[in-house]
Structure formats: structure tokens, C-alpha cells
Amino acid sequence: MYVLTxxxxxxxxxxxxxxxxxxxxxxxxxxxxxxxxxxxADLGPGAVGVAADNADPAAAGRLIATARERFGRFDGVLVSVGGPPAGRVADN
Known part of the structure; x- marks a missing residue:
């Protein structure tokens, strides 16, 4: 069970x-x-979507609480947010 931002x-x-x-x-x-x-919904019954803005300090707690409520636990977290603007790496 994983939490992915x-x-x-x-x-x-x-x-x-x-x-x-x-x-x-x-x-x-x-x-x-x-x-x-x-x-x-597209991923199927093993997925739950939650609105969360990682700039909000309370977001992480809500995501972990959702994981525990829906699935009883969590095994890992992937934080995938931000990044450089679109374009070629050499241009950024």
C-alpha cells in the first residue's frame, strides 16, 4: 500500500x-x-484519490490517515511534485 503525491x-x-x-x-x-x-477511478478499486496540496503542512497527515482508514496501513510514500519547467534540460 503506497501513498503517492x-x-x-x-x-x-x-x-x-x-x-x-x-x-x-x-x-x-x-x-x-x-x-x-x-x-x-481509472486505476480501479485499489486506488483512492485525495485532493491535497503539498504546500499545506496538514496534507501529509490526511494522506496517511486515508491510507490507514481505507487499507489499514501504508508501506511506502513517493513524493512526486514540482520540477523544472517543460522544455529541454539544457534550456533550463
């Missing part, structure tokens, strides 16, 4: 897909509730 797109979403394909359950977050819930 920033998992509605990019690396976080790719990781969530892989984990679910391998049989893991996930709690994934994104800043927009509708998007997080839609991504979780």
Missing part, C-alpha cells in the same frame, strides 16, 4: 499505474479533487 500526471501517475498493475493499492493525491478522483 502529485500522482494525477507525469512520474507520479506512471508510478501509480505500475504499482497497481503489480497488485499494490494506492492513495494518490493531486491539487484538484475531481482529477484525483477520476485518476483513481
Amino acid at each position: 502529485g500522482a494525477t500526471r507525469g512520474l507520479g501517475l506512471a508510478t501509480a499505474r505500475r504499482l497497481v498493475a503489480d497488485g499494490a493499492r494506492v492513495v494518490l493525491s493531486g491539487r484538484d479533487a475531481a482529477t484525483a478522483e477520476a485518476v483513481a
Whole structure:
């Protein structure tokens, strides 16, 4: 059971897909509730979407609490947020 932040797109979403394909359950977050819930629904019953902004100090606690409430535990966390602007690495 894994908690993944920033998992509605990019690396976080790719990781969530892989984990679910391998049989893991996930709690994934994104800043927009509708998007997080839609991504979780697409991943199936082993996924839960939660709106959370990692700039909010209380967000981590809510995500872990959700994992424990829904799945009884959590085994790992992937923090996948931020990054350089889109474009070539050499340009950034």
C-alpha cells in the first residue's frame, strides 16, 4: 500500500499505474479533487484519490490517515511534485 503525491500526471501517475498493475493499492493525491478522483477511478478499486496540496503542512497527515482508514496501513510514500519547467534540460 503506497501513498503517492502529485500522482494525477507525469512520474507520479506512471508510478501509480505500475504499482497497481503489480497488485499494490494506492492513495494518490493531486491539487484538484475531481482529477484525483477520476485518476483513481481509472486505476480501479485499489486506488483512492485525495485532493491535497503539498504546500499545506496538514496534507501529509490526511494522506496517511486515508491510507490507514481505507487499507489499514501504508508501506511506502513517493513524493512526486514540482520540477523544472517543460522544455529541454539544457534550456533550463
